[in-house]
Amino acid sequence: MVKKEELLKDYEQAEPRNVSKTDFPPNFVFGVATSAYQIEGACEEGNRGASIWDDFTHTEGKIIDKSNGDVAVDHYHRYKEDIDLIAKLGFDAYRFSISWSRIFPDGLGTKINMEGITFYNNIIDALLQKDTCFASFGDRVKNWITINEPLQTAVNGYCTGIFAPGRHQHSSTEPYLVAHHQILAHAAAFSVYQRKYKDKQGGNIGLVVDCEWAEANSDKIEDKSAAARRLDFQIGWYLHPIYYGDYPEVMRNNLGDQLPKFMQKDKELVRNSLDFVGLNHYTSRFIAHATKSPEEGSFYEAQEMERLVEWEGGEVIGEKAASEWLYVVPWGLRKVLNYIAKTYNNPPIYVTENGMDDEENDSSPLHEMLDDKLRVRYFKGYLSAVAQAIKDGADVRGYFVWSLLDNFEWAQGYTKRFGLVYVDYKNGLVRHPKSSAYWFMRFLKGNEEKNGKEE
DSSP: OOOOOHHTTOOOOOOOOOOGGGGSSSTTTEEEEHHHHHOOOOOTTTTTTOOOOHHHTTTEEEETTTTSSSSSSSSHHHHHHHHHHHHHHHEEEEEEOOOOOHTTTTSSSSSSHHHHHHHHHHHHHHHTTTTGGGGGSSSSSOOOEEEEEEEHHHHHHTTTTOOTOOOOTTTHHHHHHHHHHHHHHHHHHHHHHHHHHHHHHEEEEEEEOOOOEEEESSSSSSHHHHHHHHHIIIHHHHHHHHHHHHHOOOHHHGGGGGOOOOHHHHHHHHHOOHHHEEEEEEEEEEEOOOOOSSSSSSHTTTTTTEEOOTTTOBBSSSSSSSSSSSSEEHHHHHHHHHHHHHHTOOOOOEEEEEEEEEEOOTTHHHHHHOOOOOHHHHHHHHHHHHHHHHHHOOOOEEEEEESSSSOOOGGTTTSOOOEEEEEEEETTTTTEEOOHHHHHHHHHOOBBBBTTBOO
């Protein structure tokens, strides 16, 4: 097992060091992130069509609190208020997603819904009106992400079935077919932008992968190999075809014919089809070799590994957030950023999601829910890890907090709160900035001092 003092001697210690905005390059972007289904609501307004999540959340037993995103936190009607919050907190940028069911209500892309186009135009216009670095959007949007966390759809949507569309009947093949077509779709979008829009708009196209850092549980070769496998099955699954023309060798070996093959013309389309890598990262695990995975699903079985959360001696890897999977492990972010830099020729990287959750608690008074001390420690530690990775040489250009608002958290419904801003679900969805929001406001103004005192 891993000895804590040995691993951390060259990395951030257990307590997060003080971090300030001056630790980052002058042009580094700080932003917040949201997701359309999780915040918009207005499911039957603006000529919006149905999405797979509409069907999934209305199926009995799929969401832990039996909730859905029909109203969510009503961003559709409150976007101006929410953008005002972003500006007041001092963030440079806003990463939001477009609901395809608003743009193409028929689900086929045969007819554009102008009401949906107008809604997103209004969001961008509201952003551009603010006196911050939102002006970096230039003439509209400069940075585009084709797909966010494709692995989550492929695995949780088509292997375990805990996400929409809830399929698990062909878990040994469908996740890999889904991922294959996600990669091809991403590459096709990249190609269209290069041919038709790049010269005029000057924008950049990225793909967002999500990854737990995988730290070998010991110095044994089998544990180190298992950790490397784990990373290949997360990041390599999507980035290897783009950078090297095919899936990682270990995936080919372990999956055989379950893994689709790229035709030569597809390889040519996919190769180098991105301008930046987006990384969503929340936590880390120790990885040990296991001939039989304790986790259900062929995706995990093929990795021949076990995920662990304890150091040698039994101490947990980090403080625990509300979700059972989320431990506070800042050094893991530094390691995964350096891994991407080393493995994929140091591409521009944006940390497109990073954050932690609190448990929804009806009985807690509002002031207690707003006093999110652990989240403040989380951000201090993880921002410090990003700053250290930049000093190590990783080309990290931005960091986006997940999330601006408490919202609908997929299978967990409204039982988990990730927001910098508390949303009062019982009282008209009123927004209340948490302590972490005010910490960021001071940090972004440069008032978070090196000696740890906050002005």
